[in-house]
Amino acid sequence: MKRISITDIARALNVTPSTVSRALNGEPRISEKTRKAILALAEEWGYRPNPLAKSLLHHKTFTVGLIIPEFTHHFFNQVLSGIESITNVKGYHIIICTSDNAYDKEKKSVQTLLDMRVDGLLAAIGNNINTFDHFQEIVDIKVPLVLVDRICEDVETSYVVTNDFEGALQATEYLIQSGCRQIGYIKGPTHISTTFNRYMGYREALKKWQLPYQEEFVVESNEPQNLREKLTPLLKNRLLDAVFAHNDYIAYDVIDIIQEVGLTVPNDISVMGYANEPVASYMSPKLSTVKQPAFEMGSLAASILLQIVEGHIAPSQILSECLSTELVIRASTPVRS
C-alpha cells in the first residue's frame, strides 16, 4: 500500500533526495554511475512519482474538469469521447461531474472542480439553467473555461457549438427542395438556445423560399400528449406535407402519430429529425435527420482548452467556434428532385 518515494531510494543508496530527483529527471549533472544505480533501484522497487506532490509544488494538476448534464445521453457521450481523444494524448486526466440539469448541482460541481484545482474546465450547461454566476466565477478567478454545445451570452469565455440555425435551415430547405410546402415544426424544450436557433433556422428557410410562416403549423412538444392533440387535426385535415422535429425522439413520436392517423411516411408526409441519434437508423422508415459533429465538438473544445491551459492562447482571447452540421438523408423524406 505504501508507495515508495525518492526519499526511500535516497536513503537506500546513501544519497540525498535531490540527487534521486535529478537522476530520475534526467538532469545532466549526475554521474553515470550514480544515475544507473538510482534508475536500477527505482525500476526494481517500481517507483512511480507522486503527482499529488508535484501538483502541490507546481500548481498544476494535469487534470481537466468536465460538467455535463447527464451520462445517459448519446450526444454528450460522443462529445465526451471527443474530449477524451485529446486529453488522453496530451496527458491530462478527466474528472467528470454531472449536473442533472439542476442549477444547484451544477454550481456545486463547479465548486468541487475548482477546489480540486483542475487546470481547466469544460462544461455543457444544463437545460433550464438561466443563472450563470457559477460560470462567471470560473472566469473571474481566471481558470480556463470552454463551453460546449450551449452558451450563456453573459459569460465571456470561449465556446464550441454547432450551428443549429444553419442545420435547421438546411434541413428545412431540403424539405422544400423535395417539394414540400406545408411544413410543420415541432419545438423543443423552452429556455435553451438550441431550441430557439433551430426554430429560427426553420423560419429563415421559409422566408428564403418565400413560403408563408404559419403559426398554427408550429407545435410545442413539452408534453407528448399535447403533441398528439395538436398534431392530429393538422394531419387529418391534410394541412401538412412535412414535419420537422426539434430532435429525433420527437420525430419518432411524429411518425407514430402520422401512422396512427393512417398516413404514410414519406409518401403522404415527410419527416425530418435532428441530432442523428442512434435510434434514427432503427426507426421505420429510417429517419432523415441532421447530424451534429459531436465528437469534433468535444475534441475541438478540449483542444482549445488545453491550448489556453498551456499558454499557447492568451486566456483573454475568446475563441468561438461554430461547427457545421450535415444532412443525413434516409427514408423518411423523399429524394430531392
Added chain:
Amino acid sequence: MKRISITDIARALNVTPSTVSRALNGEPRISEKTRKAILALAEEWGYRPNPLAKSLLHHKTFTVGLIIPEFTHHFFNQVLSGIESITNVKGYHIIICTSDNAYDKEKKSVQTLLDMRVDGLLAAIGNNINTFDHFQEIVDIKVPLVLVDRICEDVETSYVVTNDFEGALQATEYLIQSGCRQIGYIKGPTHISTTFNRYMGYREALKKWQLPYQEEFVVESNEPQNLREKLTPLLKNRLLDAVFAHNDYIAYDVIDIIQEVGLTVPNDISVMGYANEPVASYMSPKLSTVKQPAFEMGSLAASILLQIVEGHIAPSQILSECLSTELVIRASTPVRS
C-alpha cells in the same frame, strides 16, 4: 489565480497557520473570538481548502478511478450513471479512462490511475482482452478493485455482473412458452464471457423443455453478411419459428432479414433481443428483449468499492454479486399463452 491558504489568513490575523486550521476544522480549543475572526476572513476571502495538500498528508484522495471500454455505448453510460449516483453522495470524485477494448491502453489506464493515487478502482474489462496482469497488480498492491459486468476468473477481487445465463434462459423459455419450438440463436463476439453465458442459457432452456439442440440453428454473427447468408435459407425453408439474438442490434438485423424474406414478425417468426438498448423500443415491431440492471450494477459496484475503501469491508473479503435481468416484452414476440 493564486488561491489563498490558511497561511495567508494566519498572517493577516497575526496567528499561526495551526490556529487557522483548528478554527476552520471546528476544534474546540480556539476561543470564540479568534474563531469568528478567522471564519469571517476565510469567508470574505473565499478560502477553500486545498485537497491536494490534504491528500498528500493523509494518503487519501477521495477519488475513484474508472476504466470502461468506451463512452459511446449506452450500457456503460447507465453503469456510469449508477456509479456516479453513489460516489456523488459519498463525496468521491471520478476519474475516467477508456480502454478502447485494447490491452495496452487498458494497462496504461490502470497505471495512470494508480499513479494518481485513487482510493479505489472500478473497471469493466474490454472485449478480447485475455491477459489480466494489470488487474492482478492492482490487487497485489492492495488497492481496492471492483470489476463490473465482466470478470476475469484469475484475479481474486470483488465483482458485480448480471446473470446472462439466467437472462438468456428466461428469454428462451418465454419463446418456448409462447409456442415456439424451432428457436434459432445468433451468437455474439467470441472471447467474452457474456457470449458464452447467454449461449449456455439458451441451451439450458432447450434442455429444460426437452427440445432438441440443433446446431444448424446457431449462427455466428461476426460478419453482418455472414448472418444474412446463414439465416436466409433457414428462414426460407421455414425451419425457424423464433430467433433469439445475442443483442438488440443483431436482433434488428435479424428482423430486417426476416422481412426481406417476406415473413413477418412476430406472426411468422418471433424475435428476442438482449440488453434493452434504447433502439429496442424504436424498432418496428418494437423489440422484446432482456433488460439488464445496468444502473444498479454501477451503483452496487460503487457502493461495494466505497465500503472497502472506507474500511467497512475487509479488502480480503471477496464479494461477488450477480444481478438478475428482467424480460421486457414488446411487439416482436407474441404474448405468452
Added chain:
DNA sequence: CAGTCAAAGGTTTGCGCAATCCAACTTACT
C-alpha cells in the same frame, strides 16, 4: 500564596517533490 490545571495558542514536523543556493572535489591551465 505556591502549586496545579485547563484554556488558548504556538512550534515543529512531515506528506513527496524539485528549485535554489551551496560545498566539496576534480581537472586543467598559466
Added chain:
DNA sequence: AGTAAGTTGGATTGCGCAAACCTTTGACTG
C-alpha cells in the same frame, strides 16, 4: 604550484495542511 573553472552532489526551502508536541497565561485549589 596556484587559481579558475567545471563536476558532482548536498542542504534548504516551500507548496498547503494537520497531527503531535510545547508554551504561556490566568484561574482556582488547598
